[in-house]
Amino acid sequence: MLDSKTILCYGDSNTWGYISSTGGRYPESVRWTGVMARELGTDYQVVEAGLNGRTTVFDDPVAPGRNGYEFLHVTMASAAPLDAMIIWLGANDCKARFAATSMNIGRGYQRLIQKARDPWYWRDGKVNIIVPLPVAITSTYLDTMAYYEIGDGAAERSAGLIDRLPEDLAIYDCVTCIDLSSETETDPLDGIHLTAASHGKIGMRLAKLIKEAI
Numbered sequence: 001m002l003d004s005k006t007i008l009c010y011g012d013s014n015t016w017g018y019i020s021s022t023g024g025r026y027p028e029s030v031r032w033t034g035v036m037a038r039e040l041g042t043d044y045q046v047v048e049a050g051l052n053g054r055t056t057v058f059d060d061p062v063a064p065g066r067n068g069y070e071f072l073h074v075t076m077a078s079a080a081p082l083d084a085m086i087i088w089l090g091a092n093d094c095k096a097r098f099a100a101t102s103m104n105i106g107r108g109y110q111r112l113i114q115k116a117r118d119p120w121y122w123r124d125g126k127v128n129i130i131v132p133l134p135v136a137i138t139s140t141y142l143d144t145m146a147y148y149e150i151g152d153g154a155a156e157r158s159a160g161l162i163d164r165l166p167e168d169l170a171i172y173d174c175v176t177c178i179d180l181s182s183e184t185e186t187d188p189l190d191g192i193h194l195t196a197a198s199h200g201k202i203g204m205r206l207a208k209l210i211k212e213a214i
Contacts, residue, residue: 004042004043004044004045005043005044005083005084006047006079006080006081006082006084006123007036007040007044007045007046007047007083007085007086007210008049008075008076008079008082008084008085008086009046009048009050009085009088010049010050010075010087010088010089011049011051011054011086011087011088011089012050012051012052012053012054012055012088012089012091012092013050013051013052013053013193014091014193014194015033015048015049015050015088016031016052017030017033017199018193019193020187020189020190020192020193021189026196026199030199030200031048031199031203032194032198032203032206033046033050033203034046034203035199035200035202035203036206038203039204039207039208040207040210040211044210047078049075051065051066053066053092054068054092055067055068055089055092055093055098055108056068056069056089056090056093056105056108056109056111057069057108057111058093058100058108060092060097060098061097062097066092068089068112069108069111069112069115072112072115072116073115073118073121076121077121080120080121081123081124082121082122082123083122083123083126083128083214084128084129084214085116085128085129085130086130086132086206087112087113087129087130087131088132088134089109089112089134090105090133090134090158090161091135091158091192093105093108093157093161094134094137094150094153094157094158095149095150095154096151096152096154097151101157102157102158102160102161102163102164103164105157105161106161106168107168109131109165109168109169110168113129113131113169113175117129117172128174128176128214129172129174129176130175130176130178130210130213131165131169131175131176131177131178132177132178132179132180132202133166133177133179133180134158134161135184135186135192136155136158136159136162136181136186137154137155137157137191137192138155138186138191139155139191140186140191141154141155141190141191141192142155144190144191145190146191146192150192165177176209178209180202180205183198183201183202183205184198185197185198186198
């Protein structure tokens with residue numbers, strides 16, 4: 001009997017399933033990871049690894065343990081061997097306290113991808129990484145409580161990162177960079193986190209992409 005195909009989803013609060021209105025978590029059936037798993041069926045195993053506040057490479061002085069680079073390999077090892085990996089990060093890197101430009105963040109993403117390419121963690125050494133462009137941070141957040149967490153300039157840094165990331169990651173032939181903006185709607189309560197409807201649309205889109213890829 002063949003093993004199921006393993007997909008690791010490595011992300012932040014929008015992978016974890018954060019609900020803006022309550023601070024709670026969407027149920028598995030609503031989260032995009034759960035929707036994707038349901039659409040893929042039993043021949044696939046979807047491993048969730050979402051963490052609120054996770055960055056690509058930055059240490060957070062306020063919330064320790066959020067550096068995605070530092071915890072990448074141990075997370076990959078726990079799910080190995082991998083057939084595909086979805087890395088969806090970048091939004092938290094736009095927080096003012098990291099003082100990073102969109103170019104800095106893009107280079108951080110390159111470091112993360114370089115580390116994720118290690119063939120040891122991949123079935124037969126075949127690397128297949130999907131990178132959705134970060135969720136666009138809208139200026140809505142400036143008038144919400146999220147401002148006190150994010151600070152000034154995040155919408156501009158977010159727009160710059162989304163604009164440059166496909167080119168930054170084009171140097172890796174194992175990476176597919178995709179734009180989910182047509183499936184993405186953020187909650188107006190903070191302008192950052194996905195609505196339940198968006199989770200469903202994204203899960204369906206990614207399931208289709210995974211079936212085509214592996």
